[in-house]
């Protein structure tokens with residue numbers, strides 16, 4: 001059973017949010033659209049607010065996964081940290097929390113270039129993502145700490161470092177009109 005615990009703004013496409021924002025329909029559907037729009041906005045506001053008080057995850061170092069004090073984090077802690085990497089989704093797959101984010105790459109080879117850039121980050125930190133490249137241009141990266149079977153801060157650090165990569169030449173821009 002795979003479900004998204006905390007939909008990220010990235011799962012609500014910009015044009016959908018834009019459309020949701022301008023449609024003035026009445027009834028339950030319109031109320032749901034309005035609440036979705038507000039949820040998306042408030043998630044961004046929360047992320048901005050949380051950004052002020054926390055050190056930038058992308059500047060931190062991962063803890064070796066074989067250290068004895070390594071423990072999975074609580075779901076509450078994961079919900080707090082996900083605010084610092086708002087483009088990622090927090091998913092629960094068979095009872096295990098993971099981070100997940102998807103991109104469309106421009107070509108198959110650019111997908112492999114993407115993986116190489118991510119691999120360089122992972123090797124430098126000694127903490128590695130699960131990499132998926134399917135139907136030639138769909139990239140998905142999942143992060144979890146295998147040694148403890150759940151999420152640790154290292155997963156969020158890698159996610160933040162991936163978000164800092166300059167991928168403009170490799171991935172398609174999101175349609176955001």
Ligand SMILES: C[C@H](O)[C@H](O)[C@H]1CNC2=NC(N)=NC(=O)C2=N1
Nearest residue numbers: 065066126127128144145146147
């Ligand atoms: C010895 C070395 O630290 C471990 O094998 C590392 C390698 N990279 C890893 N990456 C991830 N995501 N989880 C791990 O448990 C893990 N363990």
